[in-house]
Amino acid sequence: MKEVHVFNAGPCKLPQPAIDAAIEGLKDFAGTGIPVIEISHRTKEWEAVMDETRALWKELLDIPDTHEVVFLGGGASMGFLYAAMNFLEKKAAYLETGVWAKKALKEAKGLGEAYAVASSADRNYSYIPKDWECPTDVDYLHITTNNTIYGTEIHEDMTVPVPLIADMSSDIMSRPVDVSKYDLIYGGAQKNVGPAGVFFAIVRKDALGRVSRYIPTMLDYRTHIDGGSMFNTPPVFPIFVMNQTLKWVKAQGGVEAMYRRNVEKADMLYCEIDRNPLFTGTAAREDRSLMNVCFVMAPGYETLQDEFLRFATERGMVGIKGHRSVGGFRASIYNACELSDVRALVACMKEFENLHE
Numbered sequence: 001m002k003e004v005h006v007f008n009a010g011p012c013k014l015p016q017p018a019i020d021a022a023i024e025g026l027k028d029f030a031g032t033g034i035p036v037i038e039i040s041h042r043t044k045e046w047e048a049v050m051d052e053t054r055a056l057w058k059e060l061l062d063i064p065d066t067h068e069v070v071f072l073g074g075g076a077s078m079g080f081l082y083a084a085m086n087f088l089e090k091k092a093a094y095l096e097t098g099v100w101a102k103k104a105l106k107e108a109k110g111l112g113e114a115y116a117v118a119s120s121a122d123r124n125y126s127y128i129p130k131d132w133e134c135p136t137d138v139d140y141l142h143i144t145t146n147n148t149i150y151g152t153e154i155h156e157d158m159t160v161p162v163p164l165i166a167d168m169s170s171d172i173m174s175r176p177v178d179v180s181k182y183d184l185i186y187g188g189a190q191k192n193v194g195p196a197g198v199f200f201a202i203v204r205k206d207a208l209g210r211v212s213r214y215i216p217t218m219l220d221y222r223t224h225i226d227g228g229s230m231f232n233t234p235p236v237f238p239i240f241v242m243n244q245t246l247k248w249v250k251a252q253g254g255v256e257a258m259y260r261r262n263v264e265k266a267d268m269l270y271c272e273i274d275r276n277p278l279f280t281g282t283a284a285r286e287d288r289s290l291m292n293v294c295f296v297m298a299p300g301y302e303t304l305q306d307e308f309l310r311f312a313t314e315r316g317m318v319g320i321k322g323h324r325s326v327g328g329f330r331a332s333i334y335n336a337c338e339l340s341d342v343r344a345l346v347a348c349m350k351e352f353e354n355l356h357e
């Protein structure tokens with residue numbers, strides 16, 4: 001196979017051992033002689049996978065007993081609705097740090113009063129708003145910890161006077177998180193913990209049941225906590241691959257080790273962006289994401305954009321074209337991205353510089 005370096009924003013690169021185990025599971029799941037996609041979810045072999053997956057989440061993120069983790073279909077976009085459906089009684093505040101945050105806010109507006117407490121839309125979401133105060137009269141504050149499209153990230157767990165809800169689609173498991181600070185953490189699996197087709201939610205159990213609206217059975221987190229994420233047929237294959245991905249995270253030394261690797265990779269790439277006269281970063285320095293590194297051609301070199309994309313593609317770089325709303329380039333360097341992948345991209349940038357400087 002051609003040597004490639006995958007920087008896709010999502011679905012993302014997954015660890016090779018997880019891919020290998022997935023292939024094995026498609027041939028013979030847990031010695032049953034049946035492909036994992038044909039197994040009944042009511043078998044003890046499958047229940048063992050569910051139990052182990054939950055246990056891995058709890059261990060890796062040090063999730064306290066007050067919280068439960070569930071795995072559901074529908075993607076993070078469905079998670080937007082779940083958040084409002086289960087937690088919004090009257091009013092909610094959203095920190096508008098990008099398009100995903102805006103979409104989450106839109107879902108809440110359909111169920112109650114919801115507004116952006118601050119926004120960085122004025123500079124195309126290239127920074128995290130700092131100059132705002134968390135209201136005290138809301139049911140919750142919703143944040144998006146990593147803004148996948150713009151390459152900005154909230155690096156610390158916030159302390160706020162109201163329940164905190166976070167979309168962590170693209171930085172979950174990339175760093176340690178103090179789960180006790182959140183009433184809800186959710187996200188799509190396909191950015192850092194598995195393939196598309198499943199989303200995760202870590203829910204503070206005693207925060208549920210406080211809204212007076214009717215919640216449809218499938219949209220009620222209590223249904224899925226009580227049912228162990230098996231009220232109905234779960235997304236079996238995505239969960240199976242997520243299980244294998246989390247085992248890999250654990251074998252690497254857990255989330256602390258992931259964090260150290262991620263800092264090293266991000267430092268290497270940002271360092272080159274800052275050094276190389278042909279390129280410039282788009283996100284505010286203090287808010288730079290460890291997961292999605294966005295950059296454009298520096299002033300005076302704009303016309304080289306297409307040429308660099310071709311140049312990098314020829315050298316095996318995959319998925320570095322920036323999102324259309326930012327332009328330029330975006331390298332997504334999630335957990336499974338290796339230091340050697342980043343090194344290859346940096347080498348490519350240097351080589352391109354030598355051709356044009």
Ligand SMILES: *Cc1c(COP(=O)(O)O)cnc(C)c1O
Nearest residue numbers: 075076077100148167169170188
């Ligand atoms: C990708 C993404 C989403 C949407 O995820 P889906 O699973 O496609 O619905 C939401 N929030 C963030 C931060 C994302 O990166």
